[in-house]
Amino acid sequence: MADEKKKPTFRKIAATGPCKKLMADHFYELDEAAKSGSRKIAWCTSVGPAELLRAMGFLVYFPENHGAILGATRVALDTIPIANAAGYSPEICSYLTSDVGAYMKGETPLSMAYEGITEVPKPDVLVYNTNQCRDVKDWFMWYSRELDVPCIGIESFCNIDVSREPHIAAVSRQLQDLVPALEKISGQKLDLDRLKEVVGLSRKCSDLWEETLQMGAAVPSPLTFFDSTILMGPAVVARGTQEANDFYELLIPELKQRVKDGVAAVDGEKHRIYWDGMPIWGKLRDLSTTFLSLQTCVVASTYCNSWVFSDLDSANPFDSMAKAYTDLFIVRSDSAKEDYISKMARDFKVDGFLFHDAKTCPSNSNNRYGMPERLAAQFKVPSVTIAGDLNDLRLYSEEQSITQIEAFIEQLGEK
Amino acid sequence: MAPKLYAGVDVGSSATKVVIVDGNGAALARALEPSGMDFVAASKTALERAVNDAGASIDDIAHVTSSGYGRKNVEFANDTKTEIACHARGAYQHFREAMTIVDIGGQDNKIIKIGADGTRLDFKMNRKCAAGTGAFLEEIARRMNVDMSDMDALARKSEEIVTISSFCTVFAATEILSLIRQGAQTRDIARGAFRSVVKRVIEMDSLAGRVVATGGVVSHNPIVLELMAESIGHEVLTPPEPQFSGALGAALYAVDEARQ
CATH class of the missing domain: 3.30.420.40 (ATPase, nucleotide binding domain)
Known part of the structure; x- marks a missing residue:
């Protein structure tokens, strides 16, 4: 009775190769510095003051990136319980618990991907910004106690509609206050011209990444959210460097060519979805395949756009960094987030919204205060909310989630 | 042919x-x-x-x-x-109007809203735990050593209101042990369990307009329809053979x- 069904195929982006090489170079450079002591290493939260750290000669390592790798490789499943047993609740950020658990276990997925790397690079300083959540500070403080390394940072504002001058001034002042401590650790004075240069490079990276993501507005879209979670790597770990910008200069023409030729990332694109919230790292491939088979492209996301910092201005480095960090999506009020997602929905011509309610990431689970219902009413398009988590797959029910996604796409097809 | x-x-x-x-x-x-x-x-x-x-x-x-x-x-x-x-389509076959369908299954619940022409407008599923599902009722029956097929009749004999508050099926079972220790009657606990199922359902979404219930739980335990109607203040219908x-x-x- 049944016919053989054709399996969907992925359309690989050629620049994924150079992307992987950049990531490898990043980790090998850090590993070499950690082993030889040739450069000082700063650990930085993902929207911490990376530009300042680079300008002061540090190599920058991002534990959240390591958290995502722990999730994507599903090593997190083994390491989260170790942190839980050490008193770090299953209810808190699973990047934190998977990363701390991995350290306690003496394990890193970097060693599987990069021959010769056996551990994460030891820091000389830990620098946080609480603009994302309090968990990043608790995370870094664990390492500070464990490794006896100084932990300094910025206490940011939460739930703001629009950043105003007092917000910017307060964060800018905190940024400047970091300088003496960092100078002491790095052994070199801050060169303001170098900082301006790095901020300029970072702004350029932001512009290029934004241009990349904007390609998803084309119909059909040349890339998916799942592609973007990989292609964002250089913007995450190397913003403020020429190498990151060179990568996006390589990627953008490939995507432009796809748009020109009408090449779709998802063959026969029928539906266009907005993904709000964190990725489910351990299920990226499965979800990508599901959407591909449903001829549905996830064309835009809040998550990937979180590495767009259009306020960075090399002429005014401290204040512009303060503004860029304080206007980050995740730190904004629900009404500001709603305005942002509304604009994205219009720009990307979406047919529906998918909200990921990530159990351990309340700051970036934006379904909890009625936003799906408000957006669905505003746009007259449906939404679906799936319960899951960024890294802790114990909190994700695959059968239920796939059924919800398939039912949602069926519903879009009935329109 | x-x-x-x-x-x-x-x-x-x-x-x-x-x-x-x-x-x-x-x-x-x-x-x-x-x-x-x-x-x-x-x-x-x-x-x-x-x-x-x-x-x-x-x-x-x-x-x-x-x-x-x-x-x-x-x-x-x-x-x-x-x-x-399929639940939307099956229910629409019997009730050709806009409605909210409540399907209470063995391990999950769904609330599906459809328009007057049968087009789906929205749906919700319970979160991944078994709260408010058939599995919850089975666990409670097991704890009370009552056959699941006797639960409906038993609950109908209830004379006192017993409230089961826990979301979690496992915690609810513990709560029941506590109720038994306090001398609560099994018939009252049975009704409390059905009432808990209804509570879990009505907090998933609004149940306005025509409400139609389907699924195995409703099929075997029509008391759920009555408790749901009592709770939302208007009639709840069910198609023939709701399971x-x-x-x-x-x-x-x-x-x-x-x-x-």
Whole structure:
């Protein structure tokens, strides 16, 4: 009775190769510095003051990136319980618990991907910004106690509609206050011209990444959210460097060519979805395949756009960094987030919204205060909310989630 | 030549249901099997029984649409539809109007809203735990050493209100032990358990307008309909054979698909 069904195929982006090489170079450079002591290493939260750290000669390592790798490789499943047993609740950020658990276990997925790397690079300083959540500070403080390394940072504002001058001034002042401590650790004075240069490079990276993501507005879209979670790597770990910008200069023409030729990332694109919230790292491939088979492209996301910092201005480095960090999506009020997602929905011509309610990431689970219902009413398009988590797959029910996604796409097809 | 028939197979977490319809969508036969561990075997057995009851043979089946959690395991199905689509379709076959469908299954609950023309407008599923589902009731019955098939009659004898507050099925079971220690009657706990199911459902979404309940829990425990109506303040309807609503919907989709 049944016919053989054709399996969907992925359309690989050629620049994924150079992307992987950049990531490898990043980790090998850090590993070499950690082993030889040739450069000082700063650990930085993902929207911490990376530009300042680079300008002061540090190599920058991002534990959240390591958290995502722990999730994507599903090593997190083994390491989260170790942190839980050490008193770090299953209810808190699973990047934190998977990363701390991995350290306690003496394990890193970097060693599987990069021959010769056996551990994460030891820091000389830990620098946080609480603009994302309090968990990043608790995370870094664990390492500070464990490794006896100084932990300094910025206490940011939460739930703001629009950043105003007092917000910017307060964060800018905190940024400047970091300088003496960092100078002491790095052994070199801050060169303001170098900082301006790095901020300029970072702004350029932001512009290029934004241009990349904007390609998803084309119909059909040349890339998916799942592609973007990989292609964002250089913007995450190397913003403020020429190498990151060179990568996006390589990627953008490939995507432009796809748009020109009408090449779709998802063959026969029928539906266009907005993904709000964190990725489910351990299920990226499965979800990508599901959407591909449903001829549905996830064309835009809040998550990937979180590495767009259009306020960075090399002429005014401290204040512009303060503004860029304080206007980050995740730190904004629900009404500001709603305005942002509304604009994205219009720009990307979406047919529906998918909200990921990530159990351990309340700051970036934006379904909890009625936003799906408000957006669905505003746009007259449906939404679906799936319960899951960024890294802790114990909190994700695959059968239920796939059924919800398939039912949602069926519903879009009935329109 | 025998007229062509169409089958809907709904492989749920507890039971596998099959409905056979003719080309006009009229139900000719139905069968139910425990899903067990082998979804393929359960769906085959149920299909064979239903086909037999319809006085037909497997060769008369022109198209099979499968649904439910095990829909992708039904290797003889021509296509699949989610249980959300099928419950909506099955309920609309009986009530041709805009409505809110509440499906209470073995391991999950769904609330599906459809328009006057049967188009789906919205749906919600319970979060991944079994709160408010058939599995919850089974656990409570087991704790009280009561056969699940006696729960409805037992609850109807209740004279006192007992409240079970916990979301979690495991915690609810602990709560029941505490109630038993306090001298609560099993009949009152049984009614409290049904009331808890209704509470979990009504907090999922608004139940406005025409409300239709489907699924195995409602089919075997009509007290749920009464408690739900009491709670939302208006009537709750149910189609004939509510446990087969999803399989009927799947069979109706099979007719559509075969025509395309």
